[in-house]
Amino acid sequence: MMKVVALAGGVGGARMVDGLARCLPAENLSVIVNIGDDFDHLGLRICPDLDTVCYTLAGIANPETGWGLEGETWNALECLVNLGGPDWFRLGDRDLGTHLERTRRLRQGQSLSQICREFCAAWNIGCAVMPVSDDDVPTRVYTEDGAMNFQEYFVHQQCRPKVTGFIFDNVEQATPAPGVLRAINQADLVIICPSNPWVSIDPILAIPGLSSALAGHLTIAVSPLIGGKAVKGPAAKMFVELGIEPSALSVARHYGSLLDGFVLDQVDVGLVDMFRSEGIEVLVTNTLMKTQQDRQRLAQEIVEFASSLRNQQSSNISLVERV
């Protein structure tokens, strides 16, 4: 059975990873999660993507929103807002328990990756989930209204400002979290989940050592765009604002030489020839993950696609060797 590393952002990444966790033995799956969205709010350290991935894997995520917890209550926030506190970032009561305990541990000197490991144990998550780095590498969004922190752009301003670019603050000084490079080095397959390329996957790839570690590993991306539209979030809008046609092909070109294969939705079957002409192998299927069955089926298909690519690569190598 293949060892798989998944690079994941928020909701789309979490659903993909959940599908993979249902196909693979726990010890064969490692998830490397974006930390660019992480920020401090109300004195609490909040790691939205890490939590979305973990809550989803633990089976406790809110199935409607995709983020936050199922059966959540909002009493703390309601009382805080009544006292004049900020209401733009929604924090449920149960979710607050996560942030309070994470913040307490960080203040005690534990690293984010260690905390994540222990939280996963408490949530009975079998696979390895790790932040890409234990360093603080916040995404700053450059827009026509000026530069702003990611959550300011994403939640407070609801992605309204037109983006002009992104910076991952302090990324040059950052190092991969313990376990990240080892997981990649042992991987037979790297899956870039259907997350936002600009603000979910790029902040992972930008950590020094990450991209070079991926080289030589079979890498497949799953398109976050279906018919040129994002299932969720501002990915398509960002492509447009940056002057790029929003399409699965643009996503593949964004990742460039990292990719060996690409998974695109059946809606985009018309793009297959263009992918082939650029030398990218494709799997065309239903990529929309509405149900748990969708997630698992898609994950299974991707693993099979990867196996076929691997066999193809080794037979190519054999051919080359035979020549």
Place this chain on the structure above:
Amino acid sequence: MMKVVALAGGVGGARMVDGLARCLPAENLSVIVNIGDDFDHLGLRICPDLDTVCYTLAGIANPETGWGLEGETWNALECLVNLGGPDWFRLGDRDLGTHLERTRRLRQGQSLSQICREFCAAWNIGCAVMPVSDDDVPTRVYTEDGAMNFQEYFVHQQCRPKVTGFIFDNVEQATPAPGVLRAINQADLVIICPSNPWVSIDPILAIPGLSSALAGHLTIAVSPLIGGKAVKGPAAKMFVELGIEPSALSVARHYGSLLDGFVLDQVDVGLVDMFRSEGIEVLVTNTLMKTQQDRQRLAQEIVEFASSLRNQQSSNISLVERV
């Protein structure tokens, strides 16, 4: 109508103050609250006595515990504890909203007294509630098991260690919060609520300038001990451990020359002669505040007792003048 200042600790103080608020015009009542219990927990600034007083005055306190909020939920704490966080200090979800917003404002540079004023406005509290100081003056409890922070003693160790004394850290550098001395200077009556003398009232009186400001103002204490027992908390146990008989008389002697009058429970009517022989005027009544009616009746009786003492004092002065 008399202008009244109440010095208050937690539950007993809050109930007394609530009774007073039901007898007096809002502008005639100022409440000065103990801050010795205040502490940092989970990165949050927690002010137990201030909150108990405010929640009670706002009519949102939990009527069973006396502290915390009515109809509280415990989801954040439950999730935090599931992740390995500390469970010894109970924080409800609504209550967390208070602590989060207070901590946010303190970090922004607002003072505790300013925050308290704005919270009181949000909670529709008419009278003035103020922390005795905006400085941090934490009570440290000296015990046979060593010195410990107040909440460590009070909540975590449930008052089990035998006390040997108390220190109010940094009290020499502390100053009264804005409004505290003005309220005392304008007061016709100061009521020392039925709160723990050692760890609720003493930390108020210890703030430089407080005791001297009280001099010359008609001051009445309400006994927190009934039949030698505390209605709630470790007051009687502390008297015993410090080698003093736990009784209403010991409470009166503790406050010494500050007092003009004392309110003791009918259970302790046998002590009246001893009070008289020490020159302390007494009101004997039912001091147990079980219901809202109890609070209001007791407050009314104390105000009337104070009026009679005032009339008596002024006739004494007249007598002296006439001699």
